[in-house]
Amino acid sequence: MSDHVIQTESLTVYYGKHRGIIDVGLSVRPGEVFGFLGPNGAGKTTTQRVLMDIIRPTSGSASIFGLDCRKDGVAIRKRVGYLPGELSLYPNMRGRNFLKMLASLQEKKVDQSYRRELYERLDLDPTRKMKEYSAGNKQKIGIVAAFMGKPDLLILDEPTSGLDPLVQQTVMELVREAKAEGRTVFFSSHILPEVQAVCDRVGIIRKGQLIKVERVDTLTRQQFKRLHLTMRAMPPADIFAFQGVTETGREDNVIQLEYTTGLPEVMVRAAPFGIEDIDTPPVTLEEIFLAYYDRGSNGGSHA
Amino acid sequence: MLDLLRHELQSRIGAIIGWGIGLFAFGAMYISIFPEAGEQMAELADLSIYQAMGIELGSFEGFIGSTVVLFIPIILGIYIIITSTQTLAGEEDDGTLELVLAMPLHRWQIVSVKAIALGVTSFLILVIAGLGNGLVLNAIKASVEVDVTFLQLFTAVVNGWPIIMAFAMMGLFFSAYLPSRRIASLTLTVLFIGSYLAENVAGYVSSLDNLKPFSLFTYFDSSTGVFQNGVSSEDVFLLLGVALAFFVLALLSFNRRNVTVGAWPWQRSPG
Numbered sequence: 192m193s194d195h196v197i198q199t200e201s202l203t204v205y206y207g208k209h210r211g212i213i214d215v216g217l218s219v220r221p222g223e224v225f226g227f228l229g230p231n232g233a234g235k236t237t238t239q240r241v242l243m244d245i246i247r248p249t250s251g252s253a254s255i256f257g258l259d260c261r262k263d264g265v266a267i268r269k270r271v272g273y274l275p276g277e278l279s280l281y282p283n284m285r286g287r288n289f290l291k292m293l294a295s296l297q298e299k300k301v302d303q304s305y306r307r308e309l310y311e312r313l314d315l316d317p318t319r320k321m322k323e324y325s326a327g328n329k330q331k332i333g334i335v336a337a338f339m340g341k342p343d344l345l346i347l348d349e350p351t352s353g354l355d356p357l358v359q360q361t362v363m364e365l366v367r368e369a370k371a372e373g374r375t376v377f378f379s380s381h382i383l384p385e386v387q388a389v390c391d392r393v394g395i396i397r398k399g400q401l402i403k404v405e406r407v408d409t410l411t412r413q414q415f416k417r418l419h420l421t422m423r424a425m426p427p428a429d430i431f432a433f434q435g436v437t438e439t440g441r442e443d444n445v446i447q448l449e450y451t452t453g454l455p456e457v458m459v460r461a462a463p464f465g466i467e468d469i470d471t472p473p474v475t476l477e478e479i480f481l482a483y484y485d486r487g488s489n490g491g492s493h494a
Numbered sequence: 495m496l497d498l499l500r501h502e503l504q505s506r507i508g509a510i511i512g513w514g515i516g517l518f519a520f521g522a523m524y525i526s527i528f529p530e531a532g533e534q535m536a537e538l539a540d541l542s543i544y545q546a547m548g549i550e551l552g553s554f555e556g557f558i559g560s561t562v563v564l565f566i567p568i569i570l571g572i573y574i575i576i577t578s579t580q581t582l583a584g585e586e587d588d589g590t591l592e593l594v595l596a597m598p599l600h601r602w603q604i605v606s607v608k609a610i611a612l613g614v615t616s617f618l619i620l621v622i623a624g625l626g627n628g629l630v631l632n633a634i635k636a637s638v639e640v641d642v643t644f645l646q647l648f649t650a651v652v653n654g655w656p657i658i659m660a661f662a663m664m665g666l667f668f669s670a671y672l673p674s675r676r677i678a679s680l681t682l683t684v685l686f687i688g689s690y691l692a693e694n695v696a697g698y699v700s701s702l703d704n705l706k707p708f709s710l711f712t713y714f715d716s717s718t719g720v721f722q723n724g725v726s727s728e729d730v731f732l733l734l735g736v737a738l739a740f741f742v743l744a745l746l747s748f749n750r751r752n753v754t755v756g757a758w759p760w761q762r763s764p765g
Contacts, residue, residue, distance in 0.1 A: 243595065245592065245595050245596075247751075264600075265598045265600055268597060268599075269598040273596040275592045275593065277589055278592075278593075279590045281505070281590050293593065293597065295497035296497055296498060296597040296599065297597065336593060
């Protein structure tokens with residue numbers, strides 16, 4: 192029996208000759224919130240659709256709760272709430288009827304009071320026809336559909352897409368609540384601050400290949416750090432041009448540096464010019480994410 | 495599964511009522527004009543084109559068979575082309591299938607529900623049309639002497655169901671196999687019209703006789719024989735056999751492939 196909720200091994204999908212994902216191997220632990228990052232076309236949605244058995248792998252394997260996604264899809268989907276990235280709904284159905292239909296198809300009984308609570312928290316009027324809903328309200332229907340059964344695993348593709356900031360916050364609260372109840376969340380997002388805020392670990396996928404899986408705090412700690420030195424006198428321009436350090440700017444009497452190694456050398460070289468203040472602004476996940484992509488395309492800036 | 499079927503049927507209630515009443519009105523128009531137009535129709539019966547096409551306008555049975563009984567399934571075919579290709583390919587094209595696939599259902603259950611819904615819907619439409627036309631027939635019996643009974647006309651109209659099911663399941667298969675709804679509906683339309691023309695053209699071009707067995711309309715009787723001899727059970731079984739074969743093909747095709755938009759079968763194949 193697997194001790195992971197999601198596990199993929201060498202998962203590869205080709206659409207004819209076109210690349211979907213290549214050799215993706217990841218595991219998601221019980222009770223964690225796993226963020227899946229990557230630009231459009233990187234393979235996030237393909238991975239999630241394989242997990243839901245909507246598309247089948249060309250090679251490799253994917254399992255959820257220790258069950259094979261291909262062979263045991265029905266047993267798996269009884270315990271999974273899924274929000275697709277491009278949500279389309281039957282235009283002539285009313286939101287409430289659609290959700291009732293989905294609830295009736297789920298084996299686990301849906302708590303109606305929780306569903307009503309979701310309507311209220313998301314500020315959703317479920318009595319209208321789908322074609323009358325804005326994109327944001329359609330997304331809310333999808334969110335209710337995914338969360339209403341309190342599934343053991345939530346697979347969410349860009350869950351806050353099209354939502355206003357207040358509702359985005361509500362969705363993140365729902366994710367936190369799911370985690371607090373011991374449920375597992377696997378979600379992709381373009382909004383990196385929200386990933387940083389709720390995720391335990393992230394996987395970064397680039398051109399179909401998983402290039403990094405790491406804890407969010409480790410990732411932010413391991414990567415380059417930022418140092419702002421307020422100087423009494425400005426040193427020469429190339430004084431910090433050595434291995435592991437990059438000078439990113441100078442403004443008034445502040446020198447902005449990013450470094451991976453060589454901090455003592457920075458201090459030794461800066462000291463003769465008089466250090467008045469030191470600031471270490473935090474590096475965001477977004478910057479780390481972009482650094483990974485830079486590294487993939489131009490060899491990186493902190494080599 | 496039953497909940498999905500209920501949803502499918504509920505979403506088709508408007509179509510059942512609308513198409514049922516529409517086809518009833520279509521048939522009622524022809525039946526009700528017979529007392530006045532019957533003699534003129536009998537004159538047209540001598541035209542060789544009608545004789546070659548097997549259209550018998552000289553009697554009430556022939557007139558009703560060539561109009562009401564023949565054209566109700568042909569008109570209903572339009573609905574079937576639209577709706578059978580919408581069920582999988584259309585929902586796949588517009589993305590509504592995605593959330594249904596995320597439910598704990600086997601793919602065969604989804605295809606079966608769609609097939610049952612198509613069958614029930616088309617059957618109920620024909621029942622409404624058959625009942626309505628039977629009532630109109632009873633109403634004109636006071637002004638013209640006809641041998642056709644309510645039950646015979648009702649049976650002849652509902653006898654359109656096997657051929658409709660054959661085309662519906664063909665549409666379901668194209669919907670599951672071909673890359674888009676547009677291509678699926680185009681293919682089914684060509685086959686539907688082609689099948690009708692093949693049966694008719696072969697009626698007056700003897701060299702094309704060998705086309706007849708390939709036309710499903712060959713196995714659908716709208717001649718006076720359907721009133722005189724009843725429905726041919728062999729034809730019914732043959733058409734339902736074709737329907738079953740295409741249903742199985744649809745099941746196999748949908749069960750084995752990726753759900754993607756615009757991909758040809760060889761691109762959808764996982765391996």
